[in-house]
Amino acid sequence: MATLLEVKDLRTHFFTFEGVVKAVDGVSYEVEEGETLGLVGESGCGKSVSALSLMRLIPDPPGKIVSGELLFEGEDILKIDMDDMRRIRGAKMSMVFQEPMTSLNPVLTLERQLSETLQLHRGMSREESRNEAVDLLARVGIPDAERRVKQYPHQFSGGMRQRVMIAMALSCNPRLIIADEPTTALDVTIQAQILELMKSLTNEFGVSLIIITHNLGVVARYADRMNIMYAGKIIERGTAREVYSNPRHPYTVGLLKSVPRLDLPRRAKLDPIEGQPPDLINLPQGCSFRDRCRWAVDKCATDAPVLELVNDGHWSACWRSEDLGASALDFLPDLDEIGAATNGSAAVEESEEEN
Amino acid sequence: MTTMTEAEQLGERGGQHGDILVEVKNLQMYFPVTAGIIFQRAVAQIKAVDDVSFFVRKGETLGLVGESGCGKTTTGRCILQLYKPTGGQVMFDGQEITGMSTRQMRVMRRQMQVIFQDPYSSLNPRMTAGNIIGEPLIVHGLVNSKEEYRERVAELLQNVGLNPYMADRFPHEFSGGQRQRIGVARALSVDPSFIVCDEPVSALDVSIQAQIVNLLEDLQEQFDLTYLFIAHDLSVVRHISNRVAVMYLGHIVEIADRNEIYQNPMHPYTRALLSAVPIPDPVIDAQRERILLSGEVPSPLNPPSGCVFHPRCPIAIDSCTSVTPELREVDSGHWAACIQSPGYGAY
Numbered sequence: 042m043a044t045l046l047e048v049k050d051l052r053t054h055f056f057t058f059e060g061v062v063k064a065v066d067g068v069s070y071e072v073e074e075g076e077t078l079g080l081v082g083e084s085g086c087g088k089s090v091s092a093l094s095l096m097r098l099i100p101d102p103p104g105k106i107v108s109g110e111l112l113f114e115g116e117d118i119l120k121i122d123m124d125d126m127r128r129i130r131g132a133k134m135s136m137v138f139q140e141p142m143t144s145l146n147p148v149l150t151l152e153r154q155l156s157e158t159l160q161l162h163r164g165m166s167r168e169e170s171r172n173e174a175v176d177l178l179a180r181v182g183i184p185d186a187e188r189r190v191k192q193y194p195h196q197f198s199g200g201m202r203q204r205v206m207i208a209m210a211l212s213c214n215p216r217l218i219i220a221d222e223p224t225t226a227l228d229v230t231i232q233a234q235i236l237e238l239m240k241s242l243t244n245e246f247g248v249s250l251i252i253i254t255h256n257l258g259v260v261a262r263y264a265d266r267m268n269i270m271y272a273g274k275i276i277e278r279g280t281a282r283e284v285y286s287n288p289r290h291p292y293t294v295g296l297l298k299s300v301p302r303l304d305l306p307r308r309a310k311l312d313p314i315e316g317q318p319p320d321l322i323n324l325p326q327g328c329s330f331r332d333r334c335r336w337a338v339d340k341c342a343t344d345a346p347v348l349e350l351v352n353d354g355h356w357s358a359c360w361r362s363e364d365l366g367a368s369a370l371d372f373l374p375d376l377d378e379i380g381a382a383t384n385g386s387a388a389v390e391e392s393e394e395e396n
Numbered sequence: 397m398t399t400m401t402e403a404e405q406l407g408e409r410g411g412q413h414g415d416i417l418v419e420v421k422n423l424q425m426y427f428p429v430t431a432g433i434i435f436q437r438a439v440a441q442i443k444a445v446d447d448v449s450f451f452v453r454k455g456e457t458l459g460l461v462g463e464s465g466c467g468k469t470t471t472g473r474c475i476l477q478l479y480k481p482t483g484g485q486v487m488f489d490g491q492e493i494t495g496m497s498t499r500q501m502r503v504m505r506r507q508m509q510v511i512f513q514d515p516y517s518s519l520n521p522r523m524t525a526g527n528i529i530g531e532p533l534i535v536h537g538l539v540n541s542k543e544e545y546r547e548r549v550a551e552l553l554q555n556v557g558l559n560p561y562m563a564d565r566f567p568h569e570f571s572g573g574q575r576q577r578i579g580v581a582r583a584l585s586v587d588p589s590f591i592v593c594d595e596p597v598s599a600l601d602v603s604i605q606a607q608i609v610n611l612l613e614d615l616q617e618q619f620d621l622t623y624l625f626i627a628h629d630l631s632v633v634r635h636i637s638n639r640v641a642v643m644y645l646g647h648i649v650e651i652a653d654r655n656e657i658y659q660n661p662m663h664p665y666t667r668a669l670l671s672a673v674p675i676p677d678p679v680i681d682a683q684r685e686r687i688l689l690s691g692e693v694p695s696p697l698n699p700p701s702g703c704v705f706h707p708r709c710p711i712a713i714d715s716c717t718s719v720t721p722e723l724r725e726v727d728s729g730h731w732a733a734c735i736q737s738p739g740y741g742a743y
C-alpha cells in the first residue's frame with residue numbers, strides 16, 4: 042500500500058491569556074491509501090485539533106501550527122498557499138463532524154448545497170450536478186432521494202443528517218475523509234448503520250478514513266490501525282489487533298480495563314484510571330501520564346518517554362513498555378514487586394458468581 | 397391493560413412482594429401537541445410512555461435502557477411525580493403516590509432523589525459546591541446550626557470522594573467527573589432510599605465513567621440505596637444493574653435478570669441493540685452476530701399499529717401489524733413483549 046498522508050512532528054499550539062495550550066505537541070504518523078485509521082483518547086487530548094490541523098482549519102489567533110510537515114501525496118501542504126489548500130480541501134480531503142448542522146447551511150436545500158460543490162469542484166453542469174446530488178443521497182441510504190433532495194437540513198433526523206454529511210464528504214471523490222466523532226451523538230442502532238455505511242463506501246472507493254472517537258469498541262470494529270493520544274501526544278500506535286491484544290502503554294491498558302465488557306463475565310468492580318488528564322498549559326516534566334500511572338518509576342518524573350518501536354509496526358511511549366503486554370490486561374501488577382509508586386485502588390478481577 | 401403486573405403475579409406465586417420499593421402500574425404519559433394562536437387546543441398527543449409496568453426491589457438496581465426519545469427520562473420523572481402521569485399508578489413503599497397533594501409529596505420527595513446526565517448544566521454556576529450540596533438540608537430542615545450544616549456538607553463531600561476544602565469552589569473549577577460527584581452528594585444529602593440516576597455517566601470519558609460507576613455501587617452498599625439506572629450504554633447497564641428493562645417507543649419490551657437478558661435475549665429489539673454494541677476487542681468483535689436494523693425509530697406522535705417495533709423488526713409476521721403484544725413472563729423472571737417469543741403463548 043502506498044502512503045497517502047505523512048504527518049511529521051506536528052505541533053499545534055493555542056496562545057491564550059492563561060498560557061500556551063500545547064494541544065498537539067509532536068505528533069507523527071502516516072495514513073496508507075484505503076486504510077481506516079482510528080484516533081482515540083479522552084476529551085481534550087487534542088484529537089479534534091489534530092484533525093483540523095490536517096485541514097489547516099485552526100483558528101488563528103489564538104491557534105497556530107508551530108511546526109511540522111504534512112505530506113499529502115508527497116507534497117507538504119503546510120507550505121502551499123491558502124487558495125491551493127482550499128482546492129485540496131474541496132477535492133481531496135473532506136471532513137465529517139459530530140454535529141452535522143454546523144457544516145450544513147440551514148437556509149439552502151440539499152440540492153443547492155450538493156450541486157454547488159459538484160459544479161465548483163467537479164466542473165459539472167447544473168443538470169449533471171442535480172442528478173449526481175440525487176445519486177449521492179441514494180447511495181448513502183436516504184430513501185426517496187428524488188424528493189428529499191429538495192428539502193432543508195432541519196427536515197432530516199440526526200442520523201439522516203449524518204448520512205447527508207457523508208454524501209457531501211464523498212461528493213468530490215476525495216482521497217481522505219476525516220470523521221470527527223461522527224456517531225457520538227447518535228443512538229447505537231443508528232451509529233451501527235452510519236459506521237457500516239462509511240466503511241462500505243470507503244472500501245468501495247478506496248478512500249482512506251481517519252475515525253476520531255472515544256469509543257474503543259468502534260475502533261476495534263472498524264479500524265485497521267490506531268493511534269492513542271494522551272495530553273497532545275500519540276502514546277501508542279499499531280494495528281488494532283496488536284494494540285488490543287498486546288497493549289504496551291499503561292494508559293491503553295487502563296482504558297481497556299476501565300470499560301465493562303458485554304462479552305466477558307461481569308466483574309465485581311470496574312477498574313478505573315484514577316485521577317484526571319493534566320492541564321495542557323502546565324504539563325508536568327517527565328511523562329504526562331505519571332500521576333495516574335500504576336507502573337511509574339523514578340525516571341518517569343524527570344524524563345519524557347518518546348514513541349519507540351516495541352514490535353513489528355507497534356510503537357509505545359513508555360519507559361516500561363517492555364514490562365507491559367497481553368499479561369497486563371489479565372491481572373493487576375503486584376505493586377510491591379515492581380516497586381511502583383501508585384495511587385490506584387486494587388480492583389477485583391474475578392467474575393462474580395452467577396445468581 | 398388488564399394483564400396483571402409483575403408484582404401481582406409474583407405476589408400470587410408467593411414471591412417477594414414485600415421486597416418491592418417502587419412499583420409502576422400501567423403508566424401512561426401523553427404530552428399534548430397544541431395549536432392555535434389565542435385558544436391553545438390539543439391537536440395530537442405524544443405517547444412518550446404508554447402502558448408501562450415494572451417494579452424495583454429494595455436495594456436493587458433496575459437498569460432502564462433504550463434509544464433516545466423512547467421515554468426513559470419521562471418514566472423517571474413520572475415516578476418522582478415531576479410530571480403528573482396521564483394514566484396509571486406509581487407506588488412507593490406500598491403507598492400510592494400518584495395523586496398525592498403537594499404537601500404529602502414534599503415528605504415523600506426526601507425519599508426519592510435524582511442524579512442528572514449533564515454535570516455542566518445541572519449545577520447552578522453561581523453557587524459554591526458546598527451550598528449546592530447543602531441546599532436540600534436547609535429546604536428540608538435537616539440541620540439545626542451552621543456548625544452542623546458545615547459538618548454534614550464536609551461529610552457528604554468525603555462520601556463522594558471529594559475533599560471538604562472544595563466546598564468553597566464553584567462548579568467551573570471542577571472537572572466533569574468531579575461535578576458528577578457533586579450531583580451525587582446533593583442527591584445523598586437528604587438521606588434518600590431511592591435514586592433515579594438519569595444517564596449519570598453518559599457525558600463522561602470512559603476512565604471517569606468507571607470511577608463514578610464504582611462510587612454509585614459503593615454508596616448503594618453503604619447507604620442501602622435502590623437505583624433506577626437510566627442509560628443507553630448496554631455494557632455499563634449490565635455491569636451496574638441486577639435486572640434490566642429495555643424500552644422502545646414508550647413501551648417496555650423486555651425485562652430480565654442482567655445475565656439472562658444478555659445471554660438469552662427474547663425480544664428482537666434487545667437482540668439488535670446488543671449486537672450493535674461493538675466489543676473493544678477486534679478478534680472477538682469480528683465473530684459476533686450482527687443484526688443491522690433498518691430505518692429509524694418512528695415518531696411517538698403517530699406510533700405504528702400492533703407491535704410498535706414491527707416496521708423495523710427483522711422477523712415480523714402479518715399478525716404483528718394488528719396484535720399489540722403485552723409484556724408477558726416468557727420464562728421464570730423473564731418478561732418479553734413479542735408474540736413470537738418462545739413462551740409467549742397464544743395471541
Ligand SMILES: Nc1ncnc2c1ncn2[C@@H]1O[C@H](COP(=O)(O)OP(=O)(O)O)[C@@H](O)[C@H]1O
Pocket residue numbers: 055057062064082083084085086087088089090091100103104321
Ligand atoms: N480555539 C481554541 N482556543 C484555545 N484552546 C483550544 C482551542 N481549541 C482547542 N483548544 C484546546 O486544545 C485542547 C485539545 O482540544 P481538542 O482537540 O478539541 O480535544 P479533543 O481530543 O476532545 O477533540 C484542549 O485543551 C482545548 O481546550
Ligand SMILES: Nc1ncnc2c1ncn2[C@@H]1O[C@H](COP(=O)(O)OP(=O)(O)O)[C@@H](O)[C@H]1O
Pocket residue numbers: 427442443444462463464465466467468469470471696
Ligand atoms: N415536556 C415534554 N413535552 C412534550 N414532549 C416531551 C416532553 N418530554 C419528553 N417529550 C417527548 O417524549 C418522548 C420521550 O422523551 P424522553 O422521556 O426524554 O426520552 P429518553 O429519556 O428515553 O430519551 C420524546 O419523543 C420527547 O420528545
Ligand code: SF4
Pocket residue numbers: 290291292328329330331332334335336337338341346358359360361362
Ligand atoms: S513512562 Fe512511566 S509514568 Fe509514563 S506511562 Fe510509562 S511507566 Fe507510566
Ligand code: SF4
Pocket residue numbers: 663664665703704705706707709710711712713716721733734735736737
Ligand atoms: S411482535 Fe412481531 S414485530 Fe413485534 S417484536 Fe415480535 S416479531 Fe417483531
Ligand SMILES: [Mg+2]
Pocket residue numbers: 088089090221
Ligand atoms: Mg473533539
Ligand SMILES: [Mg+2]
Pocket residue numbers: 468469470
Ligand atoms: Mg433522557
